[in-house]
Amino acid sequence: MRAAFALVVTLFAVAGCGDDDSTGGNDEPSSESPASDQAAVEVDGGPVGIADVGGETWTVLPDKGEVRTADDTRIPVGEAPLRIAATPDGVWVSVIGDGTVVRIDPATGEIDQTVTLEPARSEPEGLAWDGAHLWVVDQANARVVQLAPDGAEVSSTDVGEGPRLTAAGPSGIWVTNYVEGSLSHIADAQGSTISLPGCTGPQGVAELAGKVWVACTVTSSVVALDVESREVVSTIEEVPDADAVVAHEDTVYVVGQSGPTVYAIDAATGEIRDEVALGDAPRTQENVGAAVVGDELVVTHPDARTIYTVPLP
Numbered sequence: 535m536r537a538a539f540a541l542v543v544t545l546f547a548v549a550g551c552g553d554d555d556s557t558g559g560n561d562e563p564s565s566e567s568p569a570s571d572q573a574a575v576e577v578d579g580g581p582v583g584i585a586d587v588g589g590e591t592w593t594v595l596p597d598k599g600e601v602r603t604a605d606d607t608r609i610p611v612g613e614a615p616l617r618i619a620a621t622p623d624g625v626w627v628s629v630i631g632d633g634t635v636v637r638i639d640p641a642t643g644e645i646d647q648t649v650t651l652e653p654a655r656s657e658p659e660g661l662a663w664d665g666a667h668l669w670v671v672d673q674a675n676a677r678v679v680q681l682a683p684d685g686a687e688v689s690s691t692d693v694g695e696g697p698r699l700t701a702a703g704p705s706g707i708w709v710t711n712y713v714e715g716s717l718s719h720i721a722d723a724q725g726s727t728i729s730l731p732g733c734t735g736p737q738g739v740a741e742l743a744g745k746v747w748v749a750c751t752v753t754s755s756v757v758a759l760d761v762e763s764r765e766v767v768s769t770i771e772e773v774p775d776a777d778a779v780v781a782h783e784d785t786v787y788v789v790g791q792s793g794p795t796v797y798a799i800d801a802a803t804g805e806i807r808d809e810v811a812l813g814d815a816p817r818t819q820e821n822v823g824a825a826v827v828g829d830e831l832v833v834t835h836p837d838a839r840t841i842y843t844v845p846l847p
Contacts, residue, residue: 573843574813577602580836582820583617586827587625587640593834593841594618594627596820601627601638609643611636617699617823619661619668623683626668628658635661635670637685649685660709664702669720671697671709678709678720691725693718701779703741705761710736710748717748717759728764733757737821738779740786743801747786749776756788756797758804768804773797775817778824780831782846787831789824791817794835796824796844812842 579595581602586592590604594615600608601618613631620626624637624646633656637647651658657674667688668681676695680688696713706721712735718727730736735752745758745767756776758768775791785807786799793811800807815838823834826846833842 575841575843576839577841578839580820580839581834581841582823582836583615583627584823584825584827584832584834584841585618585620585625586825587620589828591825591827591832591841591843592618592620592625594823596836599631601625603643607643609638609645611638611645616659616821617661619663621663621668621683626661626663628661628670630657630659630673633657635668635681635685647685649681649687651679659697660699662700662702662707664707669700669702669707671700673697676711678707678718689723691718691720693725694727698737699739701739701741703746703761705741705746708739708741708746710739712737712751717746728759730757730766732769737777738788738824740779740781742781742786743784745801747779747781747788747799747801749773749779749788751775751777751791754790756786756799770797770799770804770806773806777822778833780824780826782826782831787824787826789822789833791815791822791835794822794833794838794842796831796833798847808847810844812844813838813840815840 579598581593583594593602596614611627612629615627615629617628626637635649635658636645639646656672658670659673660671662669670679677692679690693709694711694714694716697709698712700709709718716727733750736748737751738749747758754774756770760767777791778789780787788797795811798808818837820836831844
């Protein structure tokens with residue numbers, strides 16, 4: 535499987551890379567793409583957040599204040615939107631510049647709910663849907679807010695300093711605290727924070743195979759903690775600028791900002807199965823995004839202004 539995956543994405547990487555740094559809205563796949571299911575699409579707006587919405591890719595464009603649908607429809611949502619999460623009741627987007635979380639009706643493309651976080655100057659960042667509630671990271675107030683499907687606030691739980699991203703797993707909600715270098719866990723209305731020695735700048739997070747996986751951007755590594763003991767059971771070094779984390783089947787996909795580069799990690803062994811550069815972009819001051827959409831891994835890079843699509847093995 536390693537050889538097959540490497541071959542497919544190596545062909546894709548050759549097709550997707552180039553020296554054109556145009557900021558225009560050219561959304562057509564590269565003419566050099568080897569197949570329609572392998573593509574690098576240039577978009578304006580510096581894409582970051584990404585989600586599977588009914589089997590299609592929706593992307594957040596912070597610089598444009600828009601959400602981009604699979605057919606390139608643009609939906610204005612406010613100042614500096616960042617993350618996106620699909621739920622049965624609609625598609626939620628965190629709008630950090632406005633201190634709001636908005637819900638889009640995917641059938642109409644219209645915003646049908648706007649939630650303004652209190653107090654004023656809250657900064658909604660990461661989003662996670664646990665099957666019943668939406669969890670919103672408030673970066674400015676070091677907390678995570680639990681919202682009902684209609685947007686009503688259910689609870690607010692303090693986390694560590696400078697929280698960024700969140701993920702829902704079988705054991706609860708996980709929040710990475712970028713500034714503090716820690717990880718918070720919320721379960722059964724109780725919150726706790728775990729220190730992460732040697733992990734500076736934790737961002738992406740996901741739970742899989744009884745472990746919670748954390749990308750440490752500044753120290754360019756990935757750590758895995760046992761869910762029950764909270765002890766680090768695996769540390770993967772030399773994952774430059776590790777950022778987005780996606781768990782799928784038996785694999786943890788970590789995307790490094792430089793390239794961007796995909797690292798496919800075996801969830802059972804903690805070993806890197808594959809390492810594939812999708813481009814040649816330098817590390818970004820923003821964030822990359824990643825999501826599994828259907829049978830593909832979709833990756834964003836805001837500085838490269840590109841959405842990459844890679845067939846999964």
